[in-house]
Amino acid sequence: MSPTSITMTGYGVSPGVACAPLARMTPPVITDPDEAPGENSAHEVQRVRQALTEVAAQLSAIATGGTAGAILEAGAAMAGDPALVQAAAHHIGRGVPTAHSLSLAIDAYCTQLEQAGGYMAERAADLRDIRNRTVALLMDVPMPGIPRPGHSFILAAEDLSPADTAQLAGGDVVGLITEKGGPTGHTAILARALGLPAVVGCPQAGALQDGIPVLLDGRAGTVEAHPSPQRRQQALDDARTRTQSRTKGPGRTADHQAVQLLTNIGTPADAVRAAQADNEGVGLFRTEFLFLDRREPPTLEEQIRAYSQVFDSFEGRTVTVRTLDAGSDKPLPFLHLPREDNPALGLRGLRTATLRPGILETQLAALVTAQRRTSARMRVMAPMVTTAEEAAHFAGLARSCGVQTVGIMIEVPSAALRAHDLLPHVDFASIGTNDLAQYSLAADRTSQTLGHLLDPWQPALLTLVATVCGAAEDLGRPVGVCGEAAADPLLAPVLAGLGVSGLSMAAPAVADVRDALAELTLEQCRSLAAAVLDATSSAAARATAREMSKTLRAVAQNGEGL
Known part of the structure; x- marks a missing residue:
């Protein structure tokens, strides 16, 4: 017996239709405050400094220009800010484990950015991505981010950092769903720039399991789990018809009024x-x-x-x-x-x-x-x-x-x-x-x-x-x-x-x-x-x-x- 089809809604922020298996983001590792601290504080501070430097280099390496590149370069500059090392060093000096010291330091800055609102609040997501990447290096665990299943898939995540979104171009991701986010956030803007169908602000997506078939409509803002073969074919045919019938040249209404x-x-x-x-x-x-x-x-x-x-x-x-x-x-x-x-x-x-x-x-x-x-x-x-x-x-x-x-x-x-x-x-x-x-x-x-x-x-x-x-x-x-x-x-x-x-x-x-x-x-x-x-x-x-x-x-x- 086929699973029942379930439709959920969010904000359709980038038009297009995609149908593929779902794959979830690799989650970031959670630091442990009860882990044994390093024996040499100076050495641990140096480890933090080196890890942040490596993350900054990683972000610069994938900043290949364009809107996403500018955001990533800004992230690299944040990772290179000496204030992050100084804040982590304060916690390390108090006997806090190294990775958790960095988490505490960056989380405090994120709180300040979110309280400032506006553009500053948007940078909090960038800073959390820096935290997750640096912690992974410090703990020698897999880097959080986009999975690589070896086939086309629709990516599901709580939210995406600019670094994650920038790596979607040219890969196997054919659609994007996030539980958080709104129509004017970084994820929405970059998904549109990449021409990738996307639905954001869809909290129900958190219940979707890896591997299930999903039909995403980035124009309507809908996500359908376990779509029937008929429904899947209809959506893809409609999308193909829209693509094939595209007009060319300057914007015009049907009576040739310019827009x-x-x-x-x-x-x-x-x-x-x-x-x-x-x-x-x-x-x-x-x-x-x-x-x-x-x-x-x-x-x-x-x-x-x-x-x-x-x-x-x-x-x-x-x-x-x-x-x-x-x-x-x-x-x-x-x-x-x-x-x-x-x-x-x-x-x-x-x-x-x-x-x-x-x-x-x-x-x-x-x-x-x-x-x-x-x-x-x-x-x-x-x-x-x-x-x-x-x-x-x-x-x-x-x-x-x-x-x-x-x-x-x-x-x-x-x-x-x-x-x-x-x-x-x-x-x-x-x-x-x-x-x-x-x-x-x-x-x-x-x-x-x-x-x-x-x-x-x-x-x-x-x-x-x-x-x-x-x-x-x-x-x-x-x-x-x-x-x-x-x-x-x-x-x-x-x-x-x-x-x-x-x-x-x-x-x-x-x-x-x-x-x-x-x-x-x-x-x-x-x-x-x-x-x-x-x-x-x-x-x-x-x-x-x-x-x-x-x-x-x-x-x-x-x-x-x-």
């Missing part, structure tokens, strides 16, 4: 890969890779070289650059910012330029110099703009430096609600739905328990998007979306119907989004958006879009009017 399809990048290596894909350019170039984990800011010449590589990759296409988005939640020593109790609401993004204006001015000068050497169409936007005064100040500074197309990011409710006041000062706007959701719904984007509030289908978030689009239409300004919402093919026609003129996402998501837009006219997208705005929950909004999209596609196929 620009762009990609998000974080490094020059990302740019090289993304430029080879079928997209219209870059909708979000995150420039932080040049600034993180440095004691001094990058020089003008360093920045010109890095930006030139990106512009060269996208000759003749649009490149939208976000100026440095840093602050007390992304600590950069050279900014010399004050410590804040609530950094997510503190000095970050454009606000840092009030204390260190020279860093922004140098960055703008480097961007202008680099762009003049290429045919790429550069647009520059500032993050965390909250008032009309800030928008006007940034626009004036950018234009005085030679930037021709200036924009702002809409990431906080004040900017969305008063978009009519901000947009006259700039040429375009881009909505960062990840932060806009965080601030409008008072839900830390790193929270493991508030992922449902960070859902891009939240009615409050979509209402704010509609508000910005209304102001943009009145003022004749294009407005895009560069948050993770842009990668959802079901949501893309809704955003187009609200008035969004461009969508920027991880490169592998572009094809599905292009297909979804091509199935509906702009008027149908507007009808869809109006119906979704009437929903009172994210689940209802998504269900409305799914059912109404089917109806509208059927109408279009039959050649009937609305």
Whole structure:
């Protein structure tokens, strides 16, 4: 008798369908506080130092560029921080076993990072991965991580570190399930960048056993254990049909109304890969890779070289650059910012330029110099703009430096609600739905328990998007979306119907989004958006879009009017 099929749900964060046996992550070893301590404290401290150095080298070795590479390099820098050795040495000096001393030291730092919130809380997962790897070396046990069963499989884990996720490319993993995580976390972002079907925030997945057959739908957010042969074949046929029917070229609705399809990048290596894909350019170039984990800011010449590589990759296409988005939640020593109790609401993004204006001015000068050497169409936007005064100040500074197309990011409710006041000062706007959701719904984007509030289908978030689009239409300004919402093919026609003129996402998501837009006219997208705005929950909004999209596609196929 066949086992009963069981379906569970989470957050579908990377589209695609996969069906394969399940394999669970190799768990990290738990340190024992009652283990006998080393006889020579100095020797044990040296063992910790050597193990951390080896882990740093391992992380650097697998950091092969791109978004994942930048995250891994940051992890390597953390592993090389002398403060970790000093903290472990304190416990070793008290007679605590060596491996457990390191666990205590790193766990204390993780607690501090999580209390800081925002980007700092995200780094706690990176630090725990460093702990697990270093402990394995100290105890001479197998390194925790991805299993190698020798066949294709769907990977299940409580959560994944960036180092684990970065190693998924080109391996046997065909799908990913995590018990924790949300739609804006590292795992979701890297899974999308790899084009790997993924469902995160699925706590029931903890009960799944190694080896059982699993059907994963990264678009619907469902995980089905023991699917019937008929169900498995139907899902795979549907996925194959979607792939075979893909459109090409610029984003268009069924009646040929343009919706620009762009990609998000974080490094020059990302740019090289993304430029080879079928997209219209870059909708979000995150420039932080040049600034993180440095004691001094990058020089003008360093920045010109890095930006030139990106512009060269996208000759003749649009490149939208976000100026440095840093602050007390992304600590950069050279900014010399004050410590804040609530950094997510503190000095970050454009606000840092009030204390260190020279860093922004140098960055703008480097961007202008680099762009003049290429045919790429550069647009520059500032993050965390909250008032009309800030928008006007940034626009004036950018234009005085030679930037021709200036924009702002809409990431906080004040900017969305008063978009009519901000947009006259700039040429375009881009909505960062990840932060806009965080601030409008008072839900830390790193929270493991508030992922449902960070859902891009939240009615409050979509209402704010509609508000910005209304102001943009009145003022004749294009407005895009560069948050993770842009990668959802079901949501893309809704955003187009609200008035969004461009969508920027991880490169592998572009094809599905292009297909979804091509199935509906702009008027149908507007009808869809109006119906979704009437929903009172994210689940209802998504269900409305799914059912109404089917109806509208059927109408279009039959050649009937609305």
